[in-house]
Structure formats: structure tokens, C-alpha cells
Amino acid sequence: MPQQAALYRRLTVEENLMLFARLEKHEDPRASTAEMLELTGLEERRGEIVARLSGGNQQRINIAIGLLSRPSVLLLDEPSVGLDPRQRARLWEFVSALAADRGTTVIFSTHDIQEAERYGGRLLVLADGEALFDGSSAGLREAVRREAPEAADQDFETAFVAFLHHRGH
Numbered sequence: 001m002p003q004q005a006a007l008y009r010r011l012t013v014e015e016n017l018m019l020f021a022r023l024e025k026h027e028d029p030r031a032s033t034a035e036m037l038e039l040t041g042l043e044e045r046r047g048e049i050v051a052r053l054s055g056g057n058q059q060r061i062n063i064a065i066g067l068l069s070r071p072s073v074l075l076l077d078e079p080s081v082g083l084d085p086r087q088r089a090r091l092w093e094f095v096s097a098l099a100a101d102r103g104t105t106v107i108f109s110t111h112d113i114q115e116a117e118r119y120g121g122r123l124l125v126l127a128d129g130e131a132l133f134d135g136s137s138a139g140l141r142e143a144v145r146r147e148a149p150e151a152a153d154q155d156f157e158t159a160f161v162a163f164l165h166h167r168g169h
Contacts, residue, residue: 056087
């Protein structure tokens with residue numbers, strides 16, 4: 001999924017989903033649209049113009065469009081960028097349920113280290129095209145403590161930046 005929602009802002013939620021279901025050549029675009037409205041919890045907003053929705057709701061529609069093809073893996077690029085804390089929490093609740101309920105593997109990129117730590121089951125830290133870490137959030141915390149002990153008492157983001165600096169990035 002792209003960082004910015006790829007939606008037709010003058011169409012309604014339902015019209016956007018119907019359009020993309022038809023583009024995906026679904027046998028029953030109405031049924032697919034109804035399923036995505038239910039999955040995203042946007043049934044009550046089906047008739048609203050997308051441009052009038054919050055960023056969080058637009059992102060949920062964007063994800064629903066990506067799910068129309070029933071992928072086994074969903075790639076999200078900075079899915080919570082520009083969202084307020086409440087919208088961010090709702091988005092991650094939705095994405096977490098998606099992974100748990102549908103068995104969809106979710107891979108996301110983020111520059112927010114706390115978000116990666118909180119929602120990522122496995123973290124891959126890349127800097128300048130180099131893989132610096134691959135493992136759990138607990139493993140990342142340990143690597144940060146080990147390589148940047150002078151920053152261990154600081155907040156995790158500050159300690160993480162020190163870790164990157166120690167690694168030459």
C-alpha cells in the first residue's frame with residue numbers, strides 16, 4: 001500500500017470499493033465491497049464522500065482496496081503517517097486483527113521506532129541500504145544497550161539513534 005491513500009476523493013467509500021472490485025474483476029463486486037466494508041468497520045460510512053473522511057478512515061479504505069485481491073502478504077508503506085494518536089491506534093487495531101483473523105502477513109515500513117517496536121513481530125533495521133539488525137524488539141533493545149551503553153538510560157528513540165551512530169549511520 002502506498003504511503004498516501006490512492007483513493008478517488010470525490011467518490012463515496014462504497015463507490016471506491018466497487019470501482020476497485022470491478023477493476024480486480026471480482027465475480028460479485030457488491031459482495032466483495034460489502035465484505036470489505038464489514039472488515040474495515042466502515043459500513044456506516046459507505047455513503048460518505050472520501051474527501052470528507054479523516055486520514056485514518058481514508059487509510060482503512062486504502063487497505064481494504066489492497067485486500068480486494070486477497071493477498072497472502074500485505075505491504076504497507078508508512079501506514080500511520082499523518083494520523084493523530086487515536087486514528088493511529090484504530091489503524092493498528094485493524095491491521096493487527098487482519099493479521100490474526102485472516103492470516104495475512106503484514107509487512108510495514110516506518111521511521112517511527114516506537115511503532116516498529118510496538119507492532120512489529122520481527123524487525124529489520126535498514127540504514128543506507130545496509131541491514132543493521134534482524135530480530136525481535138527485545139533483541140533490538142539488547143543490541144542498542146550493548147552497542148550504545150552510554151545512551152541506555154535515555155528514551156529508546158535517542159538510544160536507537162546512538163546505536164545507528166555507532167554503526168556508522
